[in-house]
Amino acid sequence: MLVLPDREAAEEAVEALRERFAVDEEPQVVRDALAGEDDAEDAQWLVVLRDEDGRLDAAALDEFAGEWDGWREEP
Template identity: 70%
Template sequence: MFLDRDTAEEAAEEVVGRFALSGEPQLVRDALAGEDDAEDAQWLVVVDDPDGRLDASAFAAFAEEHEGWLEEE
């Protein structure tokens, strides 16, 4: 999860190459509960990993490089 759209877009572009993803990640705006202001939104870069082959700690480190954090389902 990232605090602004620009950072999320940059991370979405970079994550494909860094982790050799077969598909494009989805960029999703996550508004905070009760907030209508777009500046209060957080941005998610959603990566599908149905086989569980990707390393969560590597994704967490990647997110931290972009001042974000990892949220798992």
Template identity: 80%
Template sequence: MLVLPDRDAAEEVAQALGERFGLDEEPRLLRDALAGEDDAEDAQWLVVLRDERGRLDPRELDEFAGEWEGWREEP
């Protein structure tokens, strides 16, 4: 799972993931409101991807997410 600061970044990341890493299935985008916050401006966006074959290198994903000021988290 990749955590991004806004929806635009999450959408760009989801598209670029397929291009760079050749994913088998399209990542899902989810809005993750920060605890106690109702304002959409304070939401993070999650890009959820499956890697059942273990082909994706966690360090590469960390660097990739960092290009959009995001980071990788284990589910």
């Protein structure tokens, strides 16, 4: 799962994931409001991707998420 600062970054990341990592399954973009926050400005956006075969390199995904001021988290 990649955590990104806004929806635009998340949508751009999904497009780039397809190109750079050739992911088989479409990653999902999910809004994750911070606890206690009602303002959409305070939301993080998650890009949820499956890698059941372990093909994706964790370090490469860390670097990739950093391009959008985000980070990778393990589920």
